[in-house]
Amino acid sequence: MTTTNSKSISSTKNQDSKILQFIQEVQALTLRLFLQLLRRPSTLVAGILQPLIWLVLFGALFENAPTDFLPGGIGYGRFLGAGIIVFTAFSGALNAGLPLMFDREFGFLNRLLVAPLQTRSSILFSAVIYIATISVLQSLAIMGAAFLLGYGWPNFLGFILVLLTLLILIFGVTSLSLGLAFALPGHIELIAVIFVVNLPLLFASTALVPISFMPAWLGWLASINPLTFAIEPIRAAYCGSLDLGSVLVHAPYGDITGYGCLFLLTVLSIGLFFIIRPLLNRKLI
């Protein structure tokens, strides 16, 4: 064992800058997630196919439905696209805690917990980068498919808006999921929560129908549902001229503009992050 020079090189042994340390650990953790994905691409393939199936099936299901309940007289397929994009990103982020839970159950997480990480939020940031990348790939696939189905394509600013909205949503939901992965006793419980939360949040949002079409109580739910705040700006990006200043959600408690949606979504996401942070750090800081 060559330990003879260990003391003399101690100055070059460790990365000194705290920011570089942080970047180094996030980079390494993210790389691990992508290596897993590259070597097990089936999850990516399924992740891209599934929303396409949703889009085609749901679009076909409502193709002949009267369209006068949709705002601006757009076709159902065009209306649905934004809902599918957001729902796909949401599901992906909601599942982000599962790999972490398995790491916990298999003891791999302990390797990270005994390491001198600058912050355990690095685990969260790497998951957000990973999920966001996959969501962008999925969204591109959905947008491409929507285009081929004749549902249109957002302009450049609209496209940026889609990415930004998704990123905000993913940050909040990934935080929530990782928090649950730390707090719940095991993967069975985590899957149960994901199962219970996932579809109801879809149905209680404006992904499939506008608020005006819902009974009053469901309208209330939809207008406090963060998915709605993500769906509506993206939908607006799909409807010609993009104006975030205009009212996008006619909530029972008042009208919400595009900016209002993004603001509420941001507040909810950052709020979630701060709520789960103590869970990440629960095992000593």
Place this chain on the structure above:
Amino acid sequence: MPLVELRDLEKSYGAVKALRKLTLEIPQGSLFGLLGPNGSGKSTTLRILCTLLEPDSGEVTFAGQNVLLNSREVRRNIGYVAQEIAIDKILTGRELLQLHGDMYHLQRKYRDGRIKELIALLDMSEWIDRRSGSYSGGMRRRLDLATGLLHEPELLVLDEPTVGLDIESRSKIWSLLKTLRKEGKTILLSSHYLEEIDELSDKMAIIDSGRVIAQGSPEELKNKLGDNKVTLKVREFSTKSEGEKVKDLIKDLNGVHDLVINYSQGCSLNFFVDDSESLKLLRSKLDVEGIDIFSLSESRPSLDDVYLHATGQTLMDAELEVASKRDLKKEAKEAMK
């Protein structure tokens, strides 16, 4: 100053008390062995030291620093090799080492140099670039050791490093630990294998039900019992009552001390004698009572005797007893919290 000091540690998992006022000092440069049956609190002790668990009460210091208050600094200086072999099967061994190096913020050049050294040291070059899911238990263990050593910690902590390993892997790990010991590394090793502790450690402590019941060097502990250990059998397998009857007969004999019944070895009597005079007395006493001697052997005491005399049962009996009481699933759940 000792490198590690554990003082009055207490830890409970629900109603189960894992540690009861455990106190221990680990001197710099020693290979310190923690011996105890499964469930005696070894892993809990190590997990607390490595900042994975918080004790309910008590103090832990590492190089004079409070571990609970300076956990990040302490983590940087400890290499922890856990009992459960946790690897990401889809990564190669080299990728796992690189990930580890980055978690410890090693400079890339230094990190890759260390990985090279360790691959050579632990003889891993043939398979290090294969996915770790295909590794055998011994290979995984070696990789685990490499991760523990990668950042050249001041203290290497090994929780049962050779459990379930084949003989070849075991002897490889032993010889590595001996090399490290020669280099003056401080190593804390837990094991329920007597011979492992005996062979490797220069200081040791015996843990039983969350307490330290004896400590010193293996030699000291054995010598404390005296030179002449005697194992007496009046039959190949005596009953409990027969064993107790013989015990009563000889317990007050002059020069006989530390007398216990070894229930796991056919209720034989284990004790120490001052000199051969005592044995003569014993023979004539048994003769008078009409009891034949099946075998009477003298030997140097082993660590098992140390354990037997400290706790009243052999390590193996203690293992079996604990194994029957233990709820491993529940413990795993608790440990995850």
